[in-house]
Amino acid sequence: MSTTGWVLYTVLIAAGSGPAVSGDDAAGAAEPAGQAGQAVAETPGPRLDASGEDLDYLARLLRAIDVGPYDVPKLTLKRDQNYAYSSVDVEPFGYVTPFKEHFLEQMEYTGPGRALPEPENLTSVKIGFIGPIMSTVSVATGGKSHEETLGVSMLRGAMLAIEQANAAGGYRKRNLPFELVVSNDNGLWGASGNEIIKLAYKDRVWAILGTIDGANSHIAIRVALKAEIVMMNSGDTDPTFIETNIPWVMRCISDDRQQSYLLVDYLYRKLNYTRVGIIRASNRYGRFGVREINDGSRRLEHPIILEMAYKVGSGGYTLQLERLKDSDVEAIVHWGDAADGAAILTQMRALGMQQPYFCCDRCVDDEFLAVAGTHAEGVVCTYPWDPTREDVKLTAFRSAYRERFNAEADTYAAHGYDGMSMLIWAIQAAGLNRAKVRDVLAHRSRPFAGVTGPIPFSACLDDLGDVFLARVENGAWKFSSRAELGIPRGYIAPRDRVSRTLAADPE
Amino acid sequence: MLRATQAGSGLVVSVLLLSGVVASAADPAATPGISAGQTAPAATPATGDPGLPFVYRRWEQFTTATGLPNDHVFAVRVHGDSVWIGTEDGLACLDKKSRKIKAWREQDGLPWRVISGIDVHPRTGEVWLGMFGGGLARFSGGRFDHWHQLNSGLVNDVVYGVAVENDNIWAATTAGASRYNTVTGEWSIFTEKNAPMEEIWNYGVCYADGYVYLGVWGSGVLEYDVQRGTWKDYLDPDGEMEIDLYRDDGIVHVITTGVSYIEKTLWVSTYFGACRYDGRHWRGFFSHECGVPSDFHNAVRARSANEAWYATDKGLGALADFATDTWVTYTSDHTAMKGKAVVKRGKQLLKEIEMPLSLPHDYALAVDFDGPDVWVGTSKGVGHAIGDGYYRGLRAAGAEAERGP
Structure with a gap:
């Protein structure tokens, strides 16, 4: 493939719809019209384009969605068990x-x-x-x-x-x-x-x-x-x-739910904290961003001790930090922009608060390092991908x-x-x-091969790719996966909740 | 069903168990929905067979081929001899007597092409248009008057629904609700600052009997008491997006798409199912357990406390008799050039009826009633269900008979 961009291709769109098409469907199909330069797997197996899609599957999908205004194509719908x-x-x-x-x-x-x-x-x-x-x-x-x-x-x-x-x-x-x-x-x-x-x-x-x-x-x-x-x-x-x-x-x-799940597991299953506080931006990003941290902490029997909100860009966070200091928390999670996050950290240290500091992905930024200076060392942030891979x-x-x-x-x-x-x-x-643009995206058989890594869609078309933690070490961000950090996770049931005998019972 | 076994006894219970009905008319304590002043559903037979609902077998269709400016129909409202139709590219009026369609596009003075909501003032006959990205318009005397963000108190130009309340016009917009007093010219704006909107993304609005109801994406349903000027919210009790914890515990989801209030009963549509509230009991409707064809509801229109029609992405689901959970689902098969009605009680299939014509398309977006008739907006035109011989509720199977087109 080209090193600067996408290999482009066209495919034949044949008339008529066939049987239900799914990503797992390996039935034979007519050859798509590939273009010169199209990436093809060198080893026997599915022929993949530069995005990682199976070209034979794509050809079948295109035939299936070539329908009239009153027809609904027979497409296998993704079904997640969890x-x-x-x-x-x-x-x-x-x-x-x-x-x-x-x-x-x-x-x-x-x-x-x-x-x-x-x-x-x-x-x-x-x-x-x-x-x-x-x-x-x-x-x-x-x-x-x-x-x-x-x-x-x-x-x-x-x-x-x-x-x-x-x-x-x-x-x-x-x-x-x-x-x-x-x-x-x-x-x-x-x-x-x-x-x-x-x-x-x-x-x-x-x-x-x-x-x-x-x-x-x-x-x-x-x-x-x-x-x-x-x-x-x-x-x-x-x-x-x-x-x-x-x-x-x-x-x-990857969304804040995925990133929060990783952070919650890190805080409680790996580091064994029991008293965590939150300081967040008083806007929708901060409010919704910490929801899963709040819920996850409570459900793991370590409810957030105190959550304080601040006005974005206010510069002064003394009130919030003094309350957090008085609450005797072991660690503090920040959810907001990098500038606020760094200023809060600096003021924390000035107040003598030495708690470990955890942040959202917006703080993984040069501005954070510049403002926080040496205080940034050891800060851990969530991140939706690994930019150093x-x-x-x-x-x-x-x-x-x-x-x-x-x-x-x-x-x-x-x-x-x-x-x-x-x-x-x-x-x-x-x-x-x-x-049809919707169809080919929504019904991809394989994760999209992006520069941020593979992008696998869930049934509701959300990115379920891996998320990471970024830690400041020697003035730079170091990215680690759950596996690299040895962070345990809870049991993920292989069945949907309604059909389980009891939702919380491992099977 | 658990509630049925708790509620009733004897023969009635056995029938209810068979049919999947939630509550029994034989047990007033368990009978949902009929409060003082409501119109009772049509009498049902005293035998174990509750009977069958009226099924619309005569349909006609209106599309661009018959004069609509566009087939993608977002709104339908009937007033007198006029059927007002809002499309993705223009407004249309079907004269029921002459059967002629007159259309207006932007070049004809229509302020914006996409009409997403219509209501008609019952006293003046003025037609109020909610425009998807174009604000609010009044069509009267052949003239369009236009209100938008820059010349009025309309809070946003993306208007999803419009409703006439006495002298006021309510607009459900993507950034709050606006109320325009047509007498004083005063505008009121309702957002999170003065109403219990966790989110301000209004979707549907209706008015009846002194109450304005807003279906708000992310905030459930809001009820505004016109006389008192007070608000009340209806939210999903479990507060979670990914589950509905208990059935019939409240509104099925906070992302609501439509509201319809009649006979002291509130009907709600969402993209996660539908529900009904009679002031005391909630009842949810889901495709896996009743006759509604899909859980993706674009709109709801209620005819009574006992009957409501849901416009879904897979056909039209008419709850013909709430008391017995009896549904009629209308779909079309354009390959076979036929329509189909399926009668179900709960999940139990009672009858399938083929007909020469039905909905223009299964993707239904709007419904309105016209006496015994029903008008349906779809993504491929308007369907008109002709209700000659229509009856409310159920009748004994023999009485329902085979009613040919």
Whole structure:
């Protein structure tokens, strides 16, 4: 494959739908029309494209989704036996068998959209981007967003993916360039809805990448559902984002639930703490981010001693820290931005608080190290991927990003690149049809091979890839997996909760 | 079913066990939903067979081929001889007498192409339009008046639902609810700052009998007492997104999509199932245990305390008789050019009826009633179910008879 981008290919779309298609279906199928340069496994076995998808399976999938407006393709729906790899001792109401468990079976799209033909007279293939990239025009209506630096990184990652795809020929089926249509998400609740309307109905994009703020992401996906367009998220780690049963929504970054599960296991199963306190941003990111830590701590019989919230960017955290100091906690978890996290740590130490300090992934940032200085040593953060892993694709991405933007790619850039690459891959495979773009993404048989690592979708199309802990050692971040750190985890039942005799009973 | 065995006795209990009914009319303590002032469901036979519901066998369809501006229909509202239809690309009005369709697009003065909600003022006949990304509009005397974020107190332009409450117009928007007083011109905004909205993503709105109900994505259902100006919230008691802990313990999920209030009974739709509340008892409806075709509900419209229709992604689920959990599910098979109605009591299949025509498409998005008739908006046009001979509740199987188209 190319070291700078995607290998692009087209596939034949044969008429007629066949039997149910699933990722495990190994039945023979007609040969897809591969393109020169297409990556193919060298050893006998499935022929894979650069994204890691089985080409024979993809060809069958494309035939299956080539249906009329009144037909629903016969696709095998993903069925998870466990929601989000939750161990039984952190499942809600673990000693009760629930009446119903959601998110275990994949949602279908049953509308007529697959029958819409590709439009004529296009000059480009538009893909939408929405993210916090610019200050709002009025401080009174929002002012500068604290998420703008994250949004700009995400935009750069998306831009790079588009540029590389265009350098490789653009939308191959019709020799059209991809065009990124960029919308600003200024963080005000509701604004993102109008932007998605514009992208879907005026700009007529084929899929959308975004956004970061949890509230705006929710608003955006409500619009995407009605407008019937794929919404790929690469920057919002709010667990509830995907817990909405919308068949058009997917996420290519591991969420705060996965990261919190790892941190909770580390705090209680590995380090054996019993008294942990929380300090978090007083916004949706902080509020929802610590939910699973709160719940997990309580369910493991070590309820959070005290949770304090602070105003983002306030600079002064004395009140919160003094309360935490008085509560005699053994460790403190922070959930918020890097600048706040570093300032809090510095003030903690100034107050004589020597508790170990744990943070969310937003604190894995050079700004954190710069502000916290020597205090940062030993700080442990959750992280949705391992940016230091040895990987040709990742190395190539970093190099290209550095060359293009004269900056190092961060997590938002890398996930933005992966998310946009997934959309480009889907459009190349499915053609200019929003429903089919959804289908090929939602029904992938194998994890997408991203620069952030393999991206396996759960039944509700959330990224269930591995998450990591980052520890500051000698002034730099060191990333370790659960296995490398020897962090135990609770028992994960192989069956859904409703069919278990008792939800909390290991089988 | 546990509740049935606890509630009843004798012959009635055995029937209930067979049919999967939750509560029995023979046991007032267990009878859900009928409070003072409500219209009772049609009398059911005194025998062990509760009877069968009315099944709509005569349908007609309206699409772009017959004059709709677009087939993707988000809203349907009947007023007098007019059927107002909101589509993804324009507004339409079907005159039932002349059977002609008149359509308005942006070039005809419609402020924005996507119409997601419609209500008609019962006194003035003014048509109020909720526009998906375009704000709120009033169509009156051939003229469109337009309110949006920049010229009014409308809190957001992405309007999912609209409802007329006395002199007020309520708009359910993606960033809160707005209320416009058509007499004084005053706007009120309801968000997390002055209403119990944990999230402000309003989805559906309805008004009846002094109460406004908002279906709020992430905040369940909010009830606004118009006279008192007070709010009450209905949330999923377990507070968890991934499970419904106990059945019938409250609203089935906080992500609600539609509300319909009638005869002191609240009907709710969500993407996780549906439910009904009579002021004392909640009852959930799920596809794995009753006749509703799917748990993905786009909308709900109730006809009475005993009957409600759910627009789902896999057809139309009509709970024809709540007391006996009797459903009629309508779907279409365009390959065979046929429609199908399936009658179920709980999970028990009672009858399958084929018909020449049914819904234009199984992806149903909106429902409204028109006397005995029903109008359904789908993603491929509008279906009109003709209710000649319609009756409420159930009738003995013989009386229901074979009613040809």
